[in-house]
Amino acid sequence: MTILDAKPGIIQKCQICNSKNIYEILDLGHSGLCDSLLTKKDINSPEKSYPLKLLRCKKCHLLQLNFVVDNKEVFHLDYPYKSGITKTLKDLLHSTSRYCVNNFKFSHKPLVIDIGSNDGTLLEGFKKHDFKVLGVEPTNIAKLANKKGIKTIQKYFDKSTENYIKKNFKKAEIITGTNIFAHINKLNTLMKGVKNLLDSKNGIFVTESHYAVNILDEMQFDSIYHEHLRFYLLKPIILLLKKYGFKVIDAVKIPNYAGSIRVTATLNKNIKPKPSVLKILNEEKRRGFYNSKKYDQYGRKVEKIKKDLNRMLWKMKLKNKRIVGVGCPGRSITLLAYCNITNQLIDYIAEQNSSLKLNMFTPTTHIKVIDEKYMIKKQPDYALVLSWHYGKNVMNNLKKKGFKGKFIMPLPKPRIVN
Numbered sequence: 062m063t064i065l066d067a068k069p070g071i072i073q074k075c076q077i078c079n080s081k082n083i084y085e086i087l088d089l090g091h092s093g094l095c096d097s098l099l100t101k102k103d104i105n106s107p108e109k110s111y112p113l114k115l116l117r118c119k120k121c122h123l124l125q126l127n128f129v130v131d132n133k134e135v136f137h138l139d140y141p142y143k144s145g146i147t148k149t150l151k152d153l154l155h156s157t158s159r160y161c162v163n164n165f166k167f168s169h170k171p172l173v174i175d176i177g178s179n180d181g182t183l184l185e186g187f188k189k190h191d192f193k194v195l196g197v198e199p200t201n202i203a204k205l206a207n208k209k210g211i212k213t214i215q216k217y218f219d220k221s222t223e224n225y226i227k228k229n230f231k232k233a234e235i236i237t238g239t240n241i242f243a244h245i246n247k248l249n250t251l252m253k254g255v256k257n258l259l260d261s262k263n264g265i266f267v268t269e270s271h272y273a274v275n276i277l278d279e280m281q282f283d284s285i286y287h288e289h290l291r292f293y294l295l296k297p298i299i300l301l302l303k304k305y306g307f308k309v310i311d312a313v314k315i316p317n318y319a320g321s322i323r324v325t326a327t328l329n330k331n332i333k334p335k336p337s338v339l340k341i342l343n344e345e346k347r348r349g350f351y352n353s354k355k356y357d358q359y360g361r362k363v364e365k366i367k368k369d370l371n372r373m374l375w376k377m378k379l380k381n382k383r384i385v386g387v388g389c390p391g392r393s394i395t396l397l398a399y400c401n402i403t404n405q406l407i408d409y410i411a412e413q414n415s416s417l418k419l420n421m422f423t424p425t426t427h428i429k430v431i432d433e434k435y436m437i438k439k440q441p442d443y444a445l446v447l448s449w450h451y452g453k454n455v456m457n458n459l460k461k462k463g464f465k466g467k468f469i470m471p472l473p474k475p476r477i478v479n
């Protein structure tokens with residue numbers, strides 16, 4: 062059975078295998094969309110929020126949200142995320158091109174297409190290796206990419222975009238997509254499009270997805286938000302690709318977004334998979350990730366973090382300590398909303414001045430995002446590290462810039478770091 066494009070609303074069946082054998086493993090309450098920050102006017106108006114529960118499919122082991130928000134609402138024109146915002150992330154995104162060039166052979170000036178290409182940072186890596194690059198990005202971030210000279214089509218990746226590319230470009234030898242298996246609700250449209258645009262003999266399709274093992278092992282429940290419809294082990298990715306005639310030939314664990322898996326697939330049945338594929342599958346099985354027991358305790362552990370973190374912050378607050386947040390990645394919205402960390406507890410969130418979120422407010426919790434220079438000037442007592450997944454870098458940078466207070470790491474276990 063093919064995969065159906067997920068319709069906005071409540072999920073009734075597994076999003077990739079259609080099984081009805083799906084059940085709830087975690088309830089994070091309701092939350093606003095994490096990349097739809099609010100203006101001052103918005104926070105005095107009625108506010109939209111959506112259910113946020115994590116389900117698990119017993120048949121194919123896919124973890125998935127219980128509710129699909131329309132992609133057009135999630136990835137709106139003013140979507141404020143720029144992938145090239147930090148040097149760390151830039152380096153990680155350039156690792157995709159290094160990986161491709163080091164592991165596979167290509168013709169002269171081959172075409173690479175990146176789906177969901179954001180500001181073109183990933184493609185810049187390929188350009189250095191003399192690839193012809195093409196991005197597809199629906200939000201206004203596409204304009205930034207085009208300005209930088211990374212050719213980008215500002216559209217959703219749908220049938221008409223596919224036809225346009227087919228008409229105007231040669232077949233791609235590489236198609237990349239970071240987080241597309243999580244982001245795109247129309248998986249069927251995506252996979253058919255990739256299949257039609259990829260060179261069937263030498264082409265590779267490289268995807269990077271947040272790895273479900275890390276989400277469980279490291280209590281990364283904050284990465285559960287409406288942009289991420291699905292969380293993958295390797296096994297369901299193989300199933301998804303197989304349905305469209307793709308064979309997985311390599312799988313590598315990478316550090317991006319605090320633990321992702323890079324999976325490479327081809328339409329050429331003669332290429333042999335690398336040993337890493339079987340190795341990772343065996344590891345998932347041995348560690349019990351195909352077994353319900355593994356997931357039973359997760360919800361309770363997450364609840365304990367909520368209580369501990371909230372209590373820790375209130376204790377500080379009652380001693381008149383000033384607490385601010387640092388970094389406002391998408392995941393911070395889930396953490397703040399679920400743990401009830403509102404503007405009563407946190408004075409503001411400090412972000413670098415290149416951030417598109419400055420002077421906006423977080424949905425649900427209504428904390429203002431401001432230039433980090435203000436924080437350095439005011440020297441609050443504690444900084445809650447909301448981009449804790451890059452915690453060491455964040456702390457070192459702020460210390461270098463002159464912050465003298467203490468840091469609070471919220472996850473995997475709330476703790477104070479001097």
Ligand SMILES: [Zn+2]
Pocket residue numbers: 075076077078079080118119120121122123
């Ligand atoms: Zn399933």
